Amino acid sequence: MLKFEKHTLKNGLTVIVNYDSSTPLVAMNILYKVGARNEDENKTGFAHLFEHLMFGGSVNIPSYDEPLQRAGGENNAFTNNDFTNYYLTLPAQNIETAFWLESDRMLSLAFSEKSLDVQRHVVVEEFKQRYLNQPYGDVWLNLRPLAYKVHPYRWATIGKEISHIEQATMNDVKDFFATWYRPDNAILTLSGNIQPETAFTLSEKWFGEIVSRPAINKTIPQEPPQTEKRILELQRDVPANTIYKAFHACSRFDDDFHATELLADVLTGSKSARLYYKLVKQDKIFNALSTYFTGDLDKGLFIIDGRLEEKISFETAEKALDDELAKITSELISEKELTIVQQKTESALVFSEMNIANRALNLAYFEMIGGAELINKQIEAYRSVTREKILDVAKNIFRQENESVLYYKTKEDKK
Amino acid sequence: MNRAIEPELRLPEKITLPEPEIISLKNGVKVYCVNAGEQEILKLEVIFRAGEWYGEKIALATMVNKLMEAGTSTKTAYELSQAFDFYGAYIETECTSDVASVKLFTLTRFAKETFSLLMEMLTDAVFPEEEMELFATQNIQQLRINRKKVEYLARINFNMLLFPSGHPYGRIADEESYRQFSQADLKKWYTEKYCPQNCIAILSGKTDDNTLQYLNDTLGAWKSDVQHPMVELNYPSEFTPQKSFVPVEGAVQSAIRIGCRIPNKLHPDFASLTVLNTILGGYFGSRLMSNLREDKGYTYGIGSAAVSMVQQGYFFITTQVAATVKEDALVQIYKEIQILREQEVGAEELQLVKNYMIGTLQQSMDGPLSVADRIKSTLIYGLNMNYYENYLQVIKDINSEQLIHLAKTYLIPSEMVEVVAG
Numbered sequence: 099m100l101k102f103e104k105h106t107l108k109n110g111l112t113v114i115v116n117y118d119s120s121t122p123l124v125a126m127n128i129l130y131k132v133g134a135r136n137e138d139e140n141k142t143g144f145a146h147l148f149e150h151l152m153f154g155g156s157v158n159i160p161s162y163d164e165p166l167q168r169a170g171g172e173n174n175a176f177t178n179n180d181f182t183n184y185y186l187t188l189p190a191q192n193i194e195t196a197f198w199l200e201s202d203r204m205l206s207l208a209f210s211e212k213s214l215d216v217q218r219h220v221v222v223e224e225f226k227q228r229y230l231n232q233p234y235g236d237v238w239l240n241l242r243p244l245a246y247k248v249h250p251y252r253w254a255t256i257g258k259e260i261s262h263i264e265q266a267t268m269n270d271v272k273d274f275f276a277t278w279y280r281p282d283n284a285i286l287t288l289s290g291n292i293q294p295e296t297a298f299t300l301s302e303k304w305f306g307e308i309v310s311r312p313a314i315n316k317t318i319p320q321e322p323p324q325t326e327k328r329i330l331e332l333q334r335d336v337p338a339n340t341i342y343k344a345f346h347a348c349s350r351f352d353d354d355f356h357a358t359e360l361l362a363d364v365l366t367g368s369k370s371a372r373l374y375y376k377l378v379k380q381d382k383i384f385n386a387l388s389t390y391f392t393g394d395l396d397k398g399l400f401i402i403d404g405r406l407e408e409k410i411s412f413e414t415a416e417k418a419l420d421d422e423l424a425k426i427t428s429e430l431i432s433e434k435e436l437t438i439v440q441q442k443t444e445s446a447l448v449f450s451e452m453n454i455a456n457r458a459l460n461l462a463y464f465e466m467i468g469g470a471e472l473i474n475k476q477i478e479a480y481r482s483v484t485r486e487k488i489l490d491v492a493k494n495i496f497r498q499e500n501e502s503v504l505y506y507k508t509k510e511d512k513k
Numbered sequence: 514m515n516r517a518i519e520p521e522l523r524l525p526e527k528i529t530l531p532e533p534e535i536i537s538l539k540n541g542v543k544v545y546c547v548n549a550g551e552q553e554i555l556k557l558e559v560i561f562r563a564g565e566w567y568g569e570k571i572a573l574a575t576m577v578n579k580l581m582e583a584g585t586s587t588k589t590a591y592e593l594s595q596a597f598d599f600y601g602a603y604i605e606t607e608c609t610s611d612v613a614s615v616k617l618f619t620l621t622r623f624a625k626e627t628f629s630l631l632m633e634m635l636t637d638a639v640f641p642e643e644e645m646e647l648f649a650t651q652n653i654q655q656l657r658i659n660r661k662k663v664e665y666l667a668r669i670n671f672n673m674l675l676f677p678s679g680h681p682y683g684r685i686a687d688e689e690s691y692r693q694f695s696q697a698d699l700k701k702w703y704t705e706k707y708c709p710q711n712c713i714a715i716l717s718g719k720t721d722d723n724t725l726q727y728l729n730d731t732l733g734a735w736k737s738d739v740q741h742p743m744v745e746l747n748y749p750s751e752f753t754p755q756k757s758f759v760p761v762e763g764a765v766q767s768a769i770r771i772g773c774r775i776p777n778k779l780h781p782d783f784a785s786l787t788v789l790n791t792i793l794g795g796y797f798g799s800r801l802m803s804n805l806r807e808d809k810g811y812t813y814g815i816g817s818a819a820v821s822m823v824q825q826g827y828f829f830i831t832t833q834v835a836a837t838v839k840e841d842a843l844v845q846i847y848k849e850i851q852i853l854r855e856q857e858v859g860a861e862e863l864q865l866v867k868n869y870m871i872g873t874l875q876q877s878m879d880g881p882l883s884v885a886d887r888i889k890s891t892l893i894y895g896l897n898m899n900y901y902e903n904y905l906q907v908i909k910d911i912n913s914e915q916l917i918h919l920a921k922t923y924l925i926p927s928e929m930v931e932v933v934a935g
Contacts, residue, residue: 118551158516219811231833337660408650434595441600441601442598451552452550
């Protein structure tokens with residue numbers, strides 16, 4: 099049971115505090131509800147580029163990192179399709195430095211041309227390092243637009259192409275800031291050695307005067323149901339053939355969410371999981387095999403990702419997968435399989451609460467999806483999933499017309 | 514309120530270094546206990562002097578360590594995995610050059626059951642040939658994927674040049690490495706190295722009244738007649754400083770790795786070298802990051818590290834840069850090393866680095882599981898938690914003359930190994 103207190107400032111900023119006196123540190127997390135799904139299709143990769151610019155100095159403070167490091171702190175940030183998250187940890191007695199830094203960049207950035215120019219280059223190198231100069235690095239750049247035709251999930255956080263990043267202008271940056279980096283579009287959470295009253299007072303002091311700008315309602319186009327199986331073949335300089343199957347699944351808000359997560363664990367969650375055991379260990383069809391559910395705010399994908407054994411053809415591999423999927427969509431899993439995935443999920447959740455930075459992030463995440471109190475209802479939500487529910491979910495997901503397949507072939511593979 | 518003014522800072526006067534409770538089990542195995550935290554969980558790590566260093570050939574130590582999970586005389590790999598899964602417990606095996614270990618993560622309420630399962634792995638593993646073959650094919654395929662990565666190519670070539678002539682820190686597994694051992698080879702290593710005479714354990718998390726009893730009934734009841742043979746291996750300490758280029762067709766980025774040998778934790782200079790390293794490339798605000806990323810936009814990231822291993826330490830700089838700028842990137846890297854050797858670090862920068870390092874030291878000790886990791890990283894050198902007290906003092910006391918002296922002594926460009934891949 100994670101204890102916390104919540105307070106909302108007049109400008110709409112939500113502040114949540116988990117007090118823990120056993121640590122000399124405090125973790126602060128600020129989540130902005132903007133991600134790649136909010137981007138214009140001609141300016142993709144922008145939410146992530148913007149995250150880099152948040153470190154390029156704010157209106158009153160030329161450098162974000164230096165004062166934080168001087169305070170003994172460490173920080174980082176990440177962007178995904180749904181949100182952008184900034185986090186830091188520092189000695190508790192210096193927490194005011196964190197309020198000072200984070201509130202100033204929420205107030206306004208410095209909008210430095212030099213910073214924009216350099217970060218465009220840095221992000222282009224990030225694009226190359228992670229997506230181009232890497233075996234299998236471009237899988238998601240291809241799989242997303244295959245599975246999504248309408249929804250902005252069809253591009254990756256890094257962006258559709260390098261040119262979108264190269265063409266970003268200072269006006270784009272200013273617009274993006276004004277539209278999304280508003281106090282009422284953010285969640286501030288703290289975990290560690292800080293009393294809630296202190297945190298609320300400091301929040302009022304530093305964030306209270308930031309004026310909220312009007313929210314702009316931009317609706318995100320939702321993906322229509324897929325009606326036929328889609329196929330894409332790519333040939334690349336990689337050592338092993340790999341198959342990726344992507345099925346449309348539910349959103350984070352759906353009743354099926356927890357069952358869908360457990361379904362992924364039932365299939366490949368451990369070395370005794372049924373799909374892994376049958377196809378990797380027993381039949382030696384795959385060398386590596388995993389399944390996962392993206393669990394996004396809008397309808398996400400259920401992915402099966404398998405690296406083929408050397409002498410196995412795509413045809414054999416896909417048939418073997420489909421046979422297993424036929425079983426999971428027609429028969430209940432065993433009681434033991436269900437107990438195992440529920441037990442493993444429970445211990446993973448408990449372990450994740452050991453760390454103050456994780457706690458701060460989790461509180462912000464659950465606040466975003468409906469209320470921080472949900473954090474204490476997760477174990478129960480996984481426990482109440484039944485075998486019948488998992489069967490229903492599997493039936494609904496594993497349909498041919500709901501599927502996109504990427505055959506990622508080696509250069510040698512002729513077929 | 515003037516937002517241009519930085520709030521006042523206070524640095525921790527003292528860092529509380531948690532003292533583990535040291536317990537001897539009834540068979541003499543020492544257990545370091547860190548009983549803390551709110552969550553009802555435990556981590557038990559059993560550490561053996563059974564790293565790659567002790568093997569005459571590469572990969573034997575790793576294979577035994579990884580394949581202990583592959584079944585016992587009474588449980589197949591599947592059944593063993595399912596047994597841990599049933600309690601929501603996780604096993605992690607780790608084999609470095611220096612030590613091999615098995616880590617168990619479990620809810621405290623399942624300590625009794627999961628400790629027993631862990632003991633089955635430690636005492637009764639059978640290494641089925643089929644599992645050995647699966648391990649080989651999986652590792653060979655991973656190796657083939659790695660060979661397509663410039664970062665990997667730079668790293669292995671760097672290690673081979675810095676630790677040549679069969680030195681275990683410079684040995685690189687190839688496709689044959691994983692198929693050169695018989696089941697008997699694995700069993701021999703397992704019996705000789707994985708025994709109570711050759712291990713220590715660290716227990717962290719929230720124990721209850723029974724936890725130690727369970728530990729005594731399992732790990733403490735382990736007996737073995739093996740005379741543990743302590744192998745004394747000697748490897749040449751020389752290497753030839755040189756520059757090497759590994760061409761990679763079509764690469765849009767080049768990976769760079771530059772470095773040299775330095776003393777390890779057992780030497781008084783190591784702690785000071787970590788300060789020097791932080792200034793150069795050890796944190797986001799470092800000189801290399803400021804120059805190559807934040808000023809020139811050459812790279813997504815550049816960093817350096819002072820690495821301590823039990824037999825030898827080493828220092829390296831690593832980055833991946835746009836292929837078109839690799840020459841200038843090298844010029845800038847050497848320029849930054851040269852500046853460290855010639856110019857005093859300014860007072861403001863040094864203070865910032867000190868504060869940052871004290872803060873991260875404090876973070877690295879936050880929570881029982883982190884403390885357990887810190888204990889491990891001193892125990893394997895025969896050191897104890899006093900190491901961190903001394904380390905903290907070194908950070909606080911070091912001055913810019915000492916840093917120049919260190920840079921002149923240890924960071925000598927003409928005596929480094931440089932590898933560029935791609």
